[in-house]
Amino acid sequence: xxxxxLAFALLSSSCNKLIEIPSHPDDKxxxxxxxxxxxxxxxxxxxxxxxxxxxxxxxxxxxxxLTIYAGMSSDELVYTYIGNTEFSxxxxxxxxxxxxxxxxxxxxGIYQVNAFIEGITDNKNISGSLQRQVHGEALxxxxxxxxxxxxxxxxxxxxxxxxxxxxxxxxxASVDSIYALILSDLTTAVTLLPEKYPSAGHLRPNLHTAxxxxxxxxxxxxxxxxxxxxxGQIIASxxxxxxxxxxxxxxxxxxxxxxxxxxxxxxQTADANYLTPSYVGGQxxxxxxxxxxxAFEPGDLRRTSWTFSTISNGVTYNCxxxxxxxxxxxxxxxxxxFRLGEQYLIRxxxxxxxxxxxxxxxxxxxIRSRAGLGATxxxxxxxxxxxxxxxxxxxxxxxxxxxxxxxxxxxxxxxxMNAEKPGRWQPTDALYPVPLLQRQTNPFLTQNPGxx
Numbered sequence: 001x002x003x004x005x006l007a008f009a010l011l012s013s014s015c016n017k018l019i020e021i022p023s024h025p026d027d028k029x030x031x032x033x034x035x036x037x038x039x040x041x042x043x044x045x046x047x048x049x050x051x052x053x054x055x056x057x058x059x060x061x062x063x064x065x066l067t068i069y070a071g072m073s074s075d076e077l078v079y080t081y082i083g084n085t086e087f088s089x090x091x092x093x094x095x096x097x098x099x100x101x102x103x104x105x106x107x108x109g110i111y112q113v114n115a116f117i118e119g120i121t122d123n124k125n126i127s128g129s130l131q132r133q134v135h136g137e138a139l140x141x142x143x144x145x146x147x148x149x150x151x152x153x154x155x156x157x158x159x160x161x162x163x164x165x166x167x168x169x170x171x172x173a174s175v176d177s178i179y180a181l182i183l184s185d186l187t188t189a190v191t192l193l194p195e196k197y198p199s200a201g202h203l204r205p206n207l208h209t210a211x212x213x214x215x216x217x218x219x220x221x222x223x224x225x226x227x228x229x230x231x232g233q234i235i236a237s238x239x240x241x242x243x244x245x246x247x248x249x250x251x252x253x254x255x256x257x258x259x260x261x262x263x264x265x266x267x268q269t270a271d272a273n274y275l276t277p278s279y280v281g282g283q284x285x286x287x288x289x290x291x292x293x294x295a296f297e298p299g300d301l302r303r304t305s306w307t308f309s310t311i312s313n314g315v316t317y318n319c320x321x322x323x324x325x326x327x328x329x330x331x332x333x334x335x336x337x338f339r340l341g342e343q344y345l346i347r348x349x350x351x352x353x354x355x356x357x358x359x360x361x362x363x364x365x366x367i368r369s370r371a372g373l374g375a376t377x378x379x380x381x382x383x384x385x386x387x388x389x390x391x392x393x394x395x396x397x398x399x400x401x402x403x404x405x406x407x408x409x410x411x412x413x414x415x416x417m418n419a420e421k422p423g424r425w426q427p428t429d430a431l432y433p434v435p436l437l438q439r440q441t442n443p444f445l446t447q448n449p450g451x452x
Contacts, residue, residue, distance in 0.1 A: 035119040038126050044116055045134050048141055049204075049260055051109050060105040061148050062260075062335070062400070064270040068286055069098060070152075070401030073429075075291040075420050077275075077398070080283055080317060090421065090429040094451050100435035102152065106145050107159060113142040115162050136192030139185040140205040143213060144337070146185075150178045151220075151405045154431045154448060171444040172434075179221060186214040195237070201252045202259050203334070208234045209258040212338040215346050220409050228350035231343040240340040242370045245305040248341070249323055251334045255341065259334035269333050271323040275398065276308075283312035284319050288398075291420050293318050295393050301372040302394055320398040337400070341367060345392050352384045360384050367391050426450060 034044045053060035060066075071077035072087035079088060086092050092099060116138050120131050149156045157170035158181060189210040197206045215230035234240065234257070241254045248255050262269055277284045288307060296303035306322045325333050348363030357379075364376045364387055371394070378387040389410065396402035407413035408430050417425035428450025439445045 035123055036125055038130055041120060041123075041126055041130065041134060044119070045137060045204075048109070048112055048116060048138065051112055052141075052260060053105065061102050061109070061145070062105075062337075064274045065098065066102065066148065066400050067271060067398050068274060069102070070404035071286070071398055074404040074407055075289055075416060076403050077286045077292075077320075078289050080285060080287050089424050090417070090426070091424070092429070092433055092451075094433040094436040094439070094447065096433070096435075099432050100437050102432075103149070103435050103438060106149050107157075110142060110145050110159055111162060111167075113138050113145070114160060117142075118162060132192045133194070133198055136189040136210065137198075137205045139189040139192070140210050140213060143182045143185040143189070143217075146178055146182050147213065147217065148401070150175055150182075151401070151408070152432050153434060157442075157445070168442055169444050170442070172446060179217065182217055183214070186210050186217065190214065195239070201334075202256045203261060205258055208237060208239065209338060212257045212343060215343065219346050219350060220405075222353075224350040224353040228347050228354065231347035231350070234343050235340070235347065240343075242340055242344075242366060245301055245370070246324075248339060249333045249336050251332060253334075253336070253339070255339045256334070256336050257338035257340065257343075259336050261334050262331060269323040269325045269335075271335075271398070272321070272325055272333075275320045275323075277310055277312065277319070281310070281312055283315075284310065284317050286320075287317040288320055289420075292393070292397055295390065295397075297373060297394075299372055300394060301370075306397075322398060341370075341395055342402075345388060345395065348391075349385065349388045352381060352388060355381060357381060357384050360388070364388060364391055367395055371395075 034040050052062040068077060069087050072079065073090060077088070079085065086096055087098075117135065120126065120134055120138075123131060146156075146158075155172040155175055156178060157167070158173035158177060159167050159170060160181070161167070189205070190207060193205060193207045193210055195207045198204050211230045211234055215227050215234070218224075218227035218230065240257060243253065243255050247253060251259070251261070253259070275284065275286055293303070293307070296307075306320065307318055308321050309316055309318050311317075323333055325331065344363045344366050348360045348367075351357075351363065352360035361376055361378065361384060364378070364384070368374070368376060368391065376384075376387045378384040389406065389412070392406055393403060396406075407416055413430055414425065414427060417429075428448065431448045433451035434445055434447050439447065
């Protein structure tokens with residue numbers, strides 16, 4: 001166990017949170033050497049997490065780029081300089097480089113996960129308990145990759161092996177098939193992962209991590225009872241707490257269910273780096289829209305804690321500041337994939353759909369109370385659901401595409417986009433195009449409607 005904990009201490013040299021991985025590179029993940037003992041297996045597992053590139057930019061599907069692109073696609077963010085309007089104008093082209101790199105980074109990560117799963121399956125060099133633990137972690141990771149892909153692009157190729165010749169000719173699998181794989185991976189992970197975290201902090205998935213993503217998936221699939229039950233199990237575990245707004249994204253946060261340490265030197269937290277000015281009085285590259293700012297009620301602490309205004313060249317910009325550490329220094333924040341606040345909102349929405357309105361209001365009020373607001377005034381089912389949508393907009397803004405996905409899954413996207421972006425919205429804009437470069441490489445890939 002000591003070796004396992006040590007091997008995961010890798011990703012942040014400034015606080016020695018993680019140690020260096022052995023010298024074998026990621027592209028040799030499937031070799032016998034990598035899976036020769038427990039230490040190397042854990043090092044390979046950490047490689048899966050470092051490959052998520054949470055610290056950088058460049059189109060990585062778990063980096064600040066997803067938050068930025070999805071934020072511009074919805075109604076959260078706008079680019080403040082000239083150009084780069086394809087996302088905010090919902091005018092994407094199949095040639096768009098960012099759309100391509102989001103796709104490529106996801107499938108590079110999925111390939112790594114698949115190779116890892118193959119490497120640990122029936123591996124006699126590691127104990128059965130370790131094999132179960134890391135297998136569960138890998139399944140959660142793969143499910144999260146596919147969750148992002150299916151919500152960005154719709155139908156996508158289902159890659160579960162490492163045969164390049166087979167993978168290169170894979171057509172797009174249906175959305176239902178992708179969700180079936182996600183559900184299979186997560187329901188298996190629930191049987192494999194223990195409640196106790198396998199290392200310090202919340203830096204690797206545990207049982208509740210699998211449940212957190214599974215609850216989200218069931219919510220998206222409108223399977224209300226399953227969503228409510230799973231989020232309820234997480235809340236009832238008492239392992240997590242709703243804490244102060246400025247502490248949520250800290251390393252070891254009591255609200256966080258799964259976090260990934262930042263790794264990039266000089267840009268400690270990419271979200272802070274790209275969503276706030278690089279110097280006092282500087283112009284931010286991306287600013288919060290008036291629509292997002294107007295969503296905050298008077299007295300909402302989320303506005304004062306998670307946003308700030310800056311003036312550059314006489315223009316006032318509102319910036320998102322959930323993550324605050326931009327540059328070198330003692331790292332205090334980790335990239336947070338899942339947290340308790342979302343689970344209250346999942347359960348509240350699912351309970352409202354089940355007509356359990358008093359309980360749903362209780363979950364809404366837990367989030368509102370933390371934000372310094374009074375109890376919701378929603379009474380009817382429609383009012384409660386509208387209140388939950390509002391709380392999701394103000395609680396989960398600029399966090400890995402929540403708003404973009406919420407508008408689509410609730411069927412509210414046309415009404416919101418037509419009101420906020422008149423003349424720029426078409427129903428086919430709800431999905432990103434399949435990248436042209438991928439279709440040129442794989443002739444079996446079809447295109448989404450509206451991008452022919």
